Amino acid sequence: MTIVGLLAPPLPGAQWYDVACRTLFVFGAIAVSVLYFGTAAARSRIVGAIVVAYAALQIVTPYGVSNQRIDVFVWTQTALGALRSGMHPYVARIPVGSYDGTTAAVYPYMPATLIAFFPAFLLFGDCRVLSAVAIPAAVVLNRAAGRRLGVNSAFLDATTLAFVLHPRGTWITANAWNESLLVFAVSLFTHLAVRRPAGRAQAIAFFLLASLKQYMAAPLLLYVGTTPPRQRLSHLAQAAAIASLTVAPFLVWNWRATLHGIVTQMIAPAAPRVDSTSFVALVALTAGVSATRWLSIAVHFTAAAIAYAYLRHRGLGGVLLASALTLTATFLAGWQAFVNYYYLAAMMFLTAAMVLAVGGEGARRPCDRRAPR
Numbered sequence: 001m002t003i004v005g006l007l008a009p010p011l012p013g014a015q016w017y018d019v020a021c022r023t024l025f026v027f028g029a030i031a032v033s034v035l036y037f038g039t040a041a042a043r044s045r046i047v048g049a050i051v052v053a054y055a056a057l058q059i060v061t062p063y064g065v066s067n068q069r070i071d072v073f074v075w076t077q078t079a080l081g082a083l084r085s086g087m088h089p090y091v092a093r094i095p096v097g098s099y100d101g102t103t104a105a106v107y108p109y110m111p112a113t114l115i116a117f118f119p120a121f122l123l124f125g126d127c128r129v130l131s132a133v134a135i136p137a138a139v140v141l142n143r144a145a146g147r148r149l150g151v152n153s154a155f156l157d158a159t160t161l162a163f164v165l166h167p168r169g170t171w172i173t174a175n176a177w178n179e180s181l182l183v184f185a186v187s188l189f190t191h192l193a194v195r196r197p198a199g200r201a202q203a204i205a206f207f208l209l210a211s212l213k214q215y216m217a218a219p220l221l222l223y224v225g226t227t228p229p230r231q232r233l234s235h236l237a238q239a240a241a242i243a244s245l246t247v248a249p250f251l252v253w254n255w256r257a258t259l260h261g262i263v264t265q266m267i268a269p270a271a272p273r274v275d276s277t278s279f280v281a282l283v284a285l286t287a288g289v290s291a292t293r294w295l296s297i298a299v300h301f302t303a304a305a306i307a308y309a310y311l312r313h314r315g316l317g318g319v320l321l322a323s324a325l326t327l328t329a330t331f332l333a334g335w336q337a338f339v340n341y342y343y344l345a346a347m348m349f350l351t352a353a354m355v356l357a358v359g360g361e362g363a364r365r366p367c368d369r370r371a372p373r
Contacts, residue, residue: 002029005167011174017064021170024050024057028165035157047157051143054164055136058173062128065174071104073128073176079107079114080121088254089114090261108265111258112211112246113178131173131180138187139163142351145191149358159350166346168339177340178213183347185209186320190351193316200235207239211246214262215330215341218304219323226312226319265336266293273336280335296334303329320352 005025010018031046038046075094082092094105107114117127139160146156163169172180185208192202210220224236250258272284272291280291307322314321327345331337 001162001165001167002026002032005165008167011065011171012067012069013065013174017060020057020060020064024053025165025167027053028161031161032165035154035161040153043154043157047160050164051136051139051160054139054169057170058132058136061132061170061173062124062126068174068176070175072178075104075107075109076113076117076127076176077121080118080127083114083118084122088250088257090250090257091254104264104268106257106261106264108261109178110212110214110247110262111250112208112243113181113213115246116181116212128173128176131176134180134184135169135173138184138347141184141187141191142354145187145194146354148191148194149355151354151357155357156354159354162350163347166343168343172340172343175340177343179340179344181212182209182216182344185212186344186348186351190316190320190355194355198232198235200232200238203235203239204242207236207243208246211243214266215300215327218300218326218330219319222304222308222322222326223319225308226315226322269293269335271335276334276336276338277331277342278334278337279332281337291333291335293335296330299333300326300330314356317352317356320348320355324348324352 002025005028006022010021027046028050031050034042034046071094078092078094079089083089089107089111092107094107117130120130121127123129142163143156143160146159171177172183185205189202189205189209192199192205196202206223207220210216227236247258272278272280274281274285280295284290304322304326307325311318311322324345327348328342331341331345334341
């Protein structure tokens with residue numbers, strides 16, 4: 001991962017920022033060496049230093065890549081600007097030519113993403129400031145959850161390095177990809193589930209995942225299906241109500257425009273994105289055959305059903321692992337799938353590994369009140 005980070009093409013930003021990014025991977029390679037051969041004290045110091053450096057790099061990303069023309073950033077900024085001026089964000093039209101690409105001309109994501117990004121947009125004029133804070137916060141939450149679970153310190157450090165040394169970690173912030181919000185929500189859910197099993201807060205956190213991105217439908221079913229009987233149904237109902245409140249005001253305001261925006265990426269494309277990282281794109285490029293758009297939906301729920309059959313008794317770790325497997329299968333069978341999609345899945349795999357490494361009841365039934373804290 002450090003080699004890929006060092007040799008990968010740069011983002012279209014300032015030269016000092018590109019140098020800073022590559023420097024992080026140089027020190028990352030040193031950190032990996034210390035992880036294998038250094039003492040526990042040396043490992044603790046260098047991992048802490050890498051986490052601090054990574055957080056600083058994330059925070060300066062909106063300034064290092066200030067003139068970003070990717071569609072997601074332009075969509076989000078335009079929708080947030082419309083919301084600030086009192087216009088329904090899904091009515092605002094994004095002019096073709098204002099970004100690199102020819103994709104949707106309306107905001108194609110869930111309303112909860114706009115709600116989350118809105119304060120950062122108001123305060124700084126750039127929604128990416130939230131991502132720059134959310135991703136380092138996810139690292140802190142994961143490490144706190146791991147320590148509370150009693151995960152071996154070397155293994156916890158390894159999962160941390162695997163997360164912060166992802167070759168495209170800063171791209172998530174630079175491009176305003178919504179996965180930054182989901183990564184934070186997954187970490188928050190994990191921390192809350194470990195801290196207070198069967199509590200209301202962790203249920204709310206997981207339901208908010210489904211309100212942030214459309215492809216979280218099956219993982220939400222996995223979470224509900226693996227909840228032990230002791231989990232109060234009232235908690236699930238309250239979590240569902242809170243998640244629904246992120247959509248309801250926009251539906252009341254203009255239900256037609258809201259629904260059109262939410263489903264536009266699923267119904268508008270006429271063919272698979274051949275620049276995607278998926279088997280569907282590979283087949284379309286090499287054989288000229290386009291799979292049906294419904295393939296990814298079928299794979300989404302089929303993979304979830306298979307994962308549920310094998311992992312339904314593994315509690316928190318099972319939910320995270322089943323969700324990661326489901327999303328990976330879905331993306332590989334999708335009309336569009338890019339590095340930000342797999343970034344989320346990779347983070348869920350790492351978090352699942354951290355939880356399942358503990359073994360015993362703490363990994364199998366973390367939602368049970370009798371699980372160790």
